[in-house]
Amino acid sequence: MMNTIAAQTRRAFLGRASQGLGGIALASLMSPNLLQAASRGVLGKLPLPQKAKRVIWLTMAGGPSQFELFDYKPKLAAMDGKPMPESFTKGQQLAQLQGQKLVCKGPMFGFVRHGQCQMELSELLPHLGSVADDICLVRSMTTDAINHDPAHMFMNTGSQIAGRPSMGAWITYGLGSEAEDLPGFVVMVSTGKGRTPQPIAARQWSSGFLPSKYQGVQLRSQGDPVLYLTSPNGVTRERQGADVAAINALNKQHAALCDDPEIATRIAQYEMAFQMQASVPELMDIRPEGPKTLELYGCTPGDGSFASNCLLARRLAERGTRFIQLYHRDWDHHSLLREELPLRAKEVDRACMALITDLKQRGLFDDTLIVFSGEFGRTPMAQGNKGPIGRDHHNKAMSMWLAGAGIQRGLTFGATDDLGYAAQENITTVHDLHATMLHQLGIQHDAFSFKFQGLDAKLTGVEGAKVIKKILS
Numbered sequence: 001m002m003n004t005i006a007a008q009t010r011r012a013f014l015g016r017a018s019q020g021l022g023g024i025a026l027a028s029l030m031s032p033n034l035l036q037a038a039s040r041g042v043l044g045k046l047p048l049p050q051k052a053k054r055v056i057w058l059t060m061a062g063g064p065s066q067f068e069l070f071d072y073k074p075k076l077a078a079m080d081g082k083p084m085p086e087s088f089t090k091g092q093q094l095a096q097l098q099g100q101k102l103v104c105k106g107p108m109f110g111f112v113r114h115g116q117c118q119m120e121l122s123e124l125l126p127h128l129g130s131v132a133d134d135i136c137l138v139r140s141m142t143t144d145a146i147n148h149d150p151a152h153m154f155m156n157t158g159s160q161i162a163g164r165p166s167m168g169a170w171i172t173y174g175l176g177s178e179a180e181d182l183p184g185f186v187v188m189v190s191t192g193k194g195r196t197p198q199p200i201a202a203r204q205w206s207s208g209f210l211p212s213k214y215q216g217v218q219l220r221s222q223g224d225p226v227l228y229l230t231s232p233n234g235v236t237r238e239r240q241g242a243d244v245a246a247i248n249a250l251n252k253q254h255a256a257l258c259d260d261p262e263i264a265t266r267i268a269q270y271e272m273a274f275q276m277q278a279s280v281p282e283l284m285d286i287r288p289e290g291p292k293t294l295e296l297y298g299c300t301p302g303d304g305s306f307a308s309n310c311l312l313a314r315r316l317a318e319r320g321t322r323f324i325q326l327y328h329r330d331w332d333h334h335s336l337l338r339e340e341l342p343l344r345a346k347e348v349d350r351a352c353m354a355l356i357t358d359l360k361q362r363g364l365f366d367d368t369l370i371v372f373s374g375e376f377g378r379t380p381m382a383q384g385n386k387g388p389i390g391r392d393h394h395n396k397a398m399s400m401w402l403a404g405a406g407i408q409r410g411l412t413f414g415a416t417d418d419l420g421y422a423a424q425e426n427i428t429t430v431h432d433l434h435a436t437m438l439h440q441l442g443i444q445h446d447a448f449s450f451k452f453q454g455l456d457a458k459l460t461g462v463e464g465a466k467v468i469k470k471i472l473s
Helices: 010-019 021-030 074-078 147-157 166-177 237-259 261-284 290-297 308-320 336-361 430-440
Strands: 054-061 111-114 117-123 135-142 185-191 323-329 368-373 377-383 390-394 398-403 411-415 423-425 450-452 456-458
Touching: 054 147, 054 166, 054 336, 074 111, 074 135, 111 323, 117 135, 135 423, 147 166, 147 450, 166 185, 166 323, 166 411, 166 430, 185 308, 261 398, 290 336, 308 323, 323 336, 336 368, 368 430
Parallel strands: 054 323, 054 368, 135 411, 185 323
Antiparallel strands: 111 117, 135 398, 368 398, 377 390, 450 456
């Protein structure tokens, strides 16, 4: 008698697999409530109180000038056009101003005090000023990097070297996600209507040496939000679900034989991709939000703007996504600062106010950590001495703001010297910022690690990062 196992054809085997494990997988795929596609995270019970359940990181790619937005310097204004004192710059690292005659450039726009806290912000940010009592402005941030791509890497991963996990990957690795049918880490990119901006590389939201299921997923703001989201003509959802279930049944059998985390990633990503075919179109359609909400943000459906992405960030937060990162490009003002900065500020000012207001109205503000930052600051010295003047890259002083999730409201923290060249009071670092973020998420930063090349790698590095406790309520 012929052995029935030996006689089994490949087609028969696949058919039976889809009826066993595949059948169970298909049932889960077709019922989102049964699918726990989102990772639960590796940390389990958190060591610290969790003030933040999610992060919305607003990245102004290019390096906004703090002198025209967040850090007014009267003495710099008084020294406009005069030589920069050598005592500030001698032996210091500069980017494109190295070896050139250094001339002070005063703030190009006025500042206004806002709210009960009397926070001083640029006249270019009236909408943000209306919620000044809800934000914490940090004027003493520093970074190690002075060029765009390494600076983005450092801000995102804590290292200037490519290949490290991004903070979104670290956080979803530790905490998992509450989203059933959307990724735990989502990235969206918008572009200012100015000059050609520098590109943003996908390695900025990489999982690095963590399992690849924790990498960020980019949703495109215009056109198909995810490539190949729509099934080919003639392929029903049930048929595609059966294909995914059969493939994953085989992957699970393979995973039982060899301990390879990438197989688990493959299974999770097949399931997530299948769910996203239904969830992403609904997410991206902001028309049901209604005219009042669209007016609050200042956006229209399908415009691909930073404002639309802020609204989508709120929708992702409601659906359980753990880490949401928005990039808005075209802040690299080596020239035309006076002409271009008002345009960039207008593109983000109202949207930031709307995001804070909307989260508050929906009861999400108190457990959402919002961070607004570029990758570095700008010099108090002018770049160019006539015509379209700008400012060069600078890493010794930058401004940013945070809000929500246990961050003190209406606080202006830290200060730079009289000319804004270097942080001087309550100096903070990118590692300190990462440590503070993890702390608010309930994670002890110096005990949160992943074994890599024989070392306990950490988001906050080994340089002695500290939680910025003075900005916490």
